[in-house]
Amino acid sequence: MTGALPGPALDPAALGRLLPLHLWLAADGTVAGAGPTLARMLGGGDWRDRPFAELFELRHPRPGTAGGLAGLAGARLHLVLRRPPHTGFKGFAVPAGAGGLVVNLGLGAGVIEAVREHRLTERDFAPTDHAIELLYLAEAKSVIQAVLRDVNGQLEAARSAAEEQALTDNLTGLRNRRALDAALARALAAGVPFAVVRLDLDWFKAVNDNLGHAAGDAVLQAMARALGAETRAADTVARVGGDEFVVLLAGVAMAAEAEAIGERMLTRIAAPVIWEGREARVSASVGYVLSRDYPRPDADRLLGDADEALYASKRAGRGRIMPGRAPAALRAGRPSRPAAAAAAAPPPAE
Amino acid sequence: MLGLVIRAFQRFIEDTYGAAAAAAVAQRAGLPVAGVEAMRIHQAGLAEAAIAAAEAVLGRPRAGLLEDFGTHLVSRPDRPALRRLLRFGGAGFRDFLASIEDLPGRARLALPELALPQLELEDRGGGRLTLSCRPPAPDLLHVAAGILRALADDYGALVVVEPEAAADGGPVLAIDLLDARFAAARPFALVAGAS
Numbered sequence: 420m421t422g423a424l425p426g427p428a429l430d431p432a433a434l435g436r437l438l439p440l441h442l443w444l445a446a447d448g449t450v451a452g453a454g455p456t457l458a459r460m461l462g463g464g465d466w467r468d469r470p471f472a473e474l475f476e477l478r479h480p481r482p483g484t485a486g487g488l489a490g491l492a493g494a495r496l497h498l499v500l501r502r503p504p505h506t507g508f509k510g511f512a513v514p515a516g517a518g519g520l521v522v523n524l525g526l527g528a529g530v531i532e533a534v535r536e537h538r539l540t541e542r543d544f545a546p547t548d549h550a551i552e553l554l555y556l557a558e559a560k561s562v563i564q565a566v567l568r569d570v571n572g573q574l575e576a577a578r579s580a581a582e583e584q585a586l587t588d589n590l591t592g593l594r595n596r597r598a599l600d601a602a603l604a605r606a607l608a609a610g611v612p613f614a615v616v617r618l619d620l621d622w623f624k625a626v627n628d629n630l631g632h633a634a635g636d637a638v639l640q641a642m643a644r645a646l647g648a649e650t651r652a653a654d655t656v657a658r659v660g661g662d663e664f665v666v667l668l669a670g671v672a673m674a675a676e677a678e679a680i681g682e683r684m685l686t687r688i689a690a691p692v693i694w695e696g697r698e699a700r701v702s703a704s705v706g707y708v709l710s711r712d713y714p715r716p717d718a719d720r721l722l723g724d725a726d727e728a729l730y731a732s733k734r735a736g737r738g739r740i741m742p743g744r745a746p747a748a749l750r751a752g753r754p755s756r757p758a759a760a761a762a763a764a765p766p767p768a769e
Numbered sequence: 770m771l772g773l774v775i776r777a778f779q780r781f782i783e784d785t786y787g788a789a790a791a792a793a794v795a796q797r798a799g800l801p802v803a804g805v806e807a808m809r810i811h812q813a814g815l816a817e818a819a820i821a822a823a824e825a826v827l828g829r830p831r832a833g834l835l836e837d838f839g840t841h842l843v844s845r846p847d848r849p850a851l852r853r854l855l856r857f858g859g860a861g862f863r864d865f866l867a868s869i870e871d872l873p874g875r876a877r878l879a880l881p882e883l884a885l886p887q888l889e890l891e892d893r894g895g896g897r898l899t900l901s902c903r904p905p906a907p908d909l910l911h912v913a914a915g916i917l918r919a920l921a922d923d924y925g926a927l928v929v930v931e932p933e934a935a936a937d938g939g940p941v942l943a944i945d946l947l948d949a950r951f952a953a954a955r956p957f958a959l960v961a962g963a964s
Contacts, residue, residue: 570807577803
């Protein structure tokens, strides 16, 4: 029964409605007909009866490879329009009787450019063509990307606001400068005695230069652990610069107590840090002041004097702790003494 | 509820009633101070809180407020995204209506989290169509009324869109298509910036 049915007979107009991007080639390789959308893209009417090869460049399969025009039937085709804008097409051809071919073309992933360049509308596509869905999706995607960019911008702003408010140093987990300032202000307001100890690593630059920044980071983290081990919960340990630290020792009123704690810190800091099987050795120079030595202590003065003491330690040969000199009346004549444990800090490995 | 929707509602309030009104609504609704996150699924109550707060702060009935929100969604020339996406539904308003049942599927292609209910369009003859959704979502239909009016305008079609109570109790939107080509459509190119 089915064998007796004739094949579907389509007139060119019906074929054009069904496949608006088709091309009908005669046996001699000239263009006998085209779907309405492709006709528009070919521009004007002079395409009719012209050789296919004049209108399109065949990129795949390479021309002349097998069997001329008839050899195109059944192959995946890739064509490019010879006239601007040189639109690319995917194609597929079937024999159409009398040695001719019907080639159906599609715009593939180039559909967005083709729609823009040829000013196509939805009426130019077959209702079953997914081109409109593809364009819709491409547009929806860019809308959603814009939303995500907004979201990312918001998150970035929230993150920098949070960082602005953060009290913790990222690398070491110690308190940061902001937290130290707050702790100092609280201690001053409470009026209880405390010591301000400033520490600066010796030979740290050499570690960075010789073993790299990752090793330097490991040393800073070891430093943080050393300071943490010698302090109590009520104390504040802060990293205030690259390799600069400040410790607020709550309730410490005596120089001997501050120095004992400082020397224990120095001992721990002098222990070598093993990083990727290599030793990094540093020491620290330390200066401190006692709030009790000041009739009216203020934060800047305490930090400044402790810093001066720290530099005195550096000048005196590093690896030691020294008291601040101010106020002179109270501290006059007091000898400074080097910390025994780390008196002569060796340079780092290499 | 996707944060994007709540943000669009907030923007509607701000564009229409001003920043002070928007702030009052956000505060009354208890919206996050840092802003609603667009791509997060928020608890269902958050959208309801925003609508209720807008009703109270602005002293406007819910239905009218939501219809205006729908119109705002597609009629701001400076925010053409949704209008453009909807116009992919068809070349004319009639084509658009014919494809409206595909809309939730298309929306899902673009943004799976949006979760629109199923839309049902019924042709009652004589140019009257009705739109309902399943499960019933009266608020969504009010927003849809605003969108359809603005979009009909965009297509140059003359329509009357009014909510009505259906016989079986569920809310429906009655769409009377008086003239599908009443005025020139606003231009629409398949690729933005191509026309």
